[in-house]
Amino acid sequence: MLHLVLFLIFGAICVAGAVNLLVQRHPINSALSLIVVMGSLAVEYLLLGAEFVAAVQVIIYAGAIMVLFVFVIMLLNAGKEELTSGSRIALLLGIPGMLVSSVLVAWVLLAHSGTGAVPVGALPGPPKIIGWLLFHDFLLPFEVTSVLILIAIMGAVVLASPPESVQQSKKEG
Amino acid sequence: MVPLSYYLVLSGILFACGVTGFLIRRNIITIFMSIELMLNGVNLSFVAFAAHWHALSGQVFVFFVMVVAAAEAAVGLAIIIAVYRTRETLNVDRVNLLKL
Numbered sequence: 137m138l139h140l141v142l143f144l145i146f147g148a149i150c151v152a153g154a155v156n157l158l159v160q161r162h163p164i165n166s167a168l169s170l171i172v173v174m175g176s177l178a179v180e181y182l183l184l185g186a187e188f189v190a191a192v193q194v195i196i197y198a199g200a201i202m203v204l205f206v207f208v209i210m211l212l213n214a215g216k217e218e219l220t221s222g223s224r225i226a227l228l229l230g231i232p233g234m235l236v237s238s239v240l241v242a243w244v245l246l247a248h249s250g251t252g253a254v255p256v257g258a259l260p261g262p263p264k265i266i267g268w269l270l271f272h273d274f275l276l277p278f279e280v281t282s283v284l285i286l287i288a289i290m291g292a293v294v295l296a297s298p299p300e301s302v303q304q305s306k307k308e309g
Numbered sequence: 310m311v312p313l314s315y316y317l318v319l320s321g322i323l324f325a326c327g328v329t330g331f332l333i334r335r336n337i338i339t340i341f342m343s344i345e346l347m348l349n350g351v352n353l354s355f356v357a358f359a360a361h362w363h364a365l366s367g368q369v370f371v372f373f374v375m376v377v378a379a380a381e382a383a384v385g386l387a388i389i390i391a392v393y394r395t396r397e398t399l400n401v402d403r404v405n406l407l408k409l
Contacts, residue, residue: 154326174349183311227333238322266369
């Protein structure tokens with residue numbers, strides 16, 4: 137019962153953050169509400185017994201990735217977004233589309249919920265077992281991931297560095 | 310005991326919010342955050358199914374999704390900086406020419 141109450145509270149916070157992300161017009165407000173969503177999702181993971189995933193969610197998502205987002209927003213001095221004709225069409229089509237798809241998904245899942253319930257703590261996901269899985273069953277994907285990260289770092293550096301003409305003019309001037 | 314379908318409904322709502330944000334927002338950074346929201350919704354269903362089927366590989370998959378999201382965020386934000394440097398705007402409607 138306690139778990140259901142906790143699930144409902146943090147699920148409500150989660151959905152409120154997601155809706156706030158859509159409503160806010162300033163990117164920094166959207167970024168902060170996305171951090172709220174990720175934090176409450178970490179609690180949902182803890183309720184499911186996934187300790188490792190919850191910790192990684194807070195460290196990588198709410199920590200590293202969102203710091204990157206906030207940093208870029210401040211670097212580019214992003215202001216309020218302007219409305220164009222395309223955005224009005226998107227508003228007209230997008231919001232009904234979201235409502236229809238959410239209601240449809242919820243109805244299908246609740247109507248055919250012969251799926252049983254998730255007992256809390258039935259499947260603990262301690263870092264030890266996850267680490268064992270990562271270095272035995274998933275060793276190849278894990279190693280490929282490190283190559284992916286390396287390529288991403290190099291790509292980010294190449295893309296974000298100023299073009300050569302700017303660098304040369306700085307050297308000369 | 311929380312029914313599995315509740316978790317799936319929550320993850321579906323998050324995914325729908327992400328799709329809507331992707332469609333209705335015009336700021337390229339907010340669009341990017343909507344994509345992260347969709348990834349988070351999928352991660353929740355991964356963990357819920359992992360708990361339901363007693364298979365820890367679901368949680369390992371969430372780890373991989375997070376790694377790919379981190380790489381995507383790094384490269385995507387670098388692209389956003391490059392776009393802003395040449396176009397001086399973050400509005401996707403104003404980025405409509407291949408060549409300046």
